[in-house]
Amino acid sequence: MSTALKDSYNRPIRDLRVSLTDRCNFRCFYCLPHGEPPIAPKEQMLSYEEIEYVCDIFVSLGIEKIRLTGGEPMMRRDIETIIDKLALLKPQGLQDLALTTNGYFLPDRAQGLKDAGLDRITISVDSLKPETFKQMTGVDVLDRVLAGIAAAKKAGLEPIKINAVIVRGHNEDEVADFAAFAREHDVKMRFIEFMPLDSGHDWSRTDVVSGREIRERINERFELTPIDVARGSETSSRYRFTDGAPGEIGIIAPVTEAFCGACSRIRLTADGQIRTCLFSTVEHSLRDVVRLGGSRAEIIDFIRGVVLKKEPRHYINEPQFVAPSRSMSFIGG
Ligand code: SAM
Ligand code: SF4
Numbered sequence: 001m002s003t004a005l006k007d008s009y010n011r012p013i014r015d016l017r018v019s020l021t022d023r024c025n026f027r028c029f030y031c032l033p034h035g036e037p038p039i040a041p042k043e044q045m046l047s048y049e050e051i052e053y054v055c056d057i058f059v060s061l062g063i064e065k066i067r068l069t070g071g072e073p074m075m076r077r078d079i080e081t082i083i084d085k086l087a088l089l090k091p092q093g094l095q096d097l098a099l100t101t102n103g104y105f106l107p108d109r110a111q112g113l114k115d116a117g118l119d120r121i122t123i124s125v126d127s128l129k130p131e132t133f134k135q136m137t138g139v140d141v142l143d144r145v146l147a148g149i150a151a152a153k154k155a156g157l158e159p160i161k162i163n164a165v166i167v168r169g170h171n172e173d174e175v176a177d178f179a180a181f182a183r184e185h186d187v188k189m190r191f192i193e194f195m196p197l198d199s200g201h202d203w204s205r206t207d208v209v210s211g212r213e214i215r216e217r218i219n220e221r222f223e224l225t226p227i228d229v230a231r232g233s234e235t236s237s238r239y240r241f242t243d244g245a246p247g248e249i250g251i252i253a254p255v256t257e258a259f260c261g262a263c264s265r266i267r268l269t270a271d272g273q274i275r276t277c278l279f280s281t282v283e284h285s286l287r288d289v290v291r292l293g294g295s296r297a298e299i300i301d302f303i304r305g306v307v308l309k310k311e312p313r314h315y316i317n318e319p320q321f322v323a324p325s326r327s328m329s330f331i332g333g
Pocket of ligand 2: 025026027032
């Protein structure tokens with residue numbers, strides 16, 4: 001294996017998030033409130049062969065985790081093929097192949113994902129109340145998503161993580177209910193602070209429910225004990241239930257408790273651009289290097305050079321902060 005990727009702050013880069021598509025069948029108000037902007041032509045998107053090729057290179061450079069995301073990655077019809085191909089990278093060092101999805105397609109397709117070689121799944125559920133779910137996601141499909149969680153469980157895509165973005169005035173009253181859900185269904189809840197990555201640019205600091213408040217809301221109903229592991233590059237602070245109940249709580253607080261110092265991630269957009277931070281304002285076209293016939297050695301040099309440009313941290317809390325022009329659905333959350 002070539003020497004592992006490191007950025008200029010000596011952070012090892014081990015996690016790659018690959019966005020498979022910019023398209024989405026949901027309209028979450030904190031992500032894509034006005035629907036998809038004009039989608040780039042299909043020929044600008046990486047094909048599954050290109051994804052397989054560049055992921056092979058990334059794994060040879062020490063990437064251990066690949067998470068497929070989007071947009072809604074399951075809108076891509078060849079997702080099972082992509083998983084099947086990426087699973088072949090496991091003997092070369094890929095340790096974890098995961099997927100983040102809104103869960104809509106899981107009732108029929110969870111088993112197929114498992115059979116193709118997917119290890120784990122994260123499903124986004126912002127409310128356990130049908131009305132609020134519809135209001136936050138733009139679609140009235142809570143039951144179907146819950147059926148998707150059951151299907152993922154049945155297929156053995158465990159441990160299942162559930163992502164909920166907590167936004168003031170929408171779902172902060174459900175935080176403890178989500179904790180109860182984690183206990184009942186033995187899943188790992190991940191509460192995420194609302195970040196300025198919505199395509200409508202309506203984010204406001206007053207909408208952010210802090211990690212601290214989330215912890216306090218859970219502790220009012222269920223006592224939590226921190227999971228005593230070195231956090232490493234984990235983005236969440238993790239807790240178990242003190243009474244020994246199943247399930248786990250994780251709080252991802254990039255706005256109020258930034259964890260950039262330990263970041264080990266880079267991202268590849270569906271149209272083949274490398275982003276070194278969620279909040280990057282520049283992108284680097286890996287697609288061009290590949291399509292213009294770059295050799296494997298040239299592609300490796302390009303990736304190493306891009307990684308050296310990884311930002312030290314985000315600037316959300318600073319006056320000069322500029323929200324990236326692309327929303328989370330384009331960056332690959
Ligand atoms: N469509 C899939 C889904 O919703 O799970 C995968 C892509 S989505 C962009 C990945 C994650 O980003 C989801 O859990 C979503 O809730 C989260 N997300 C999107 N916009 C966000 C924002 N403005 N702040 C915090 N999290 C956000
Ligand atoms: Fe679609 Fe996921 Fe964004 Fe919701 S969060 S609009 S499901 S990409």
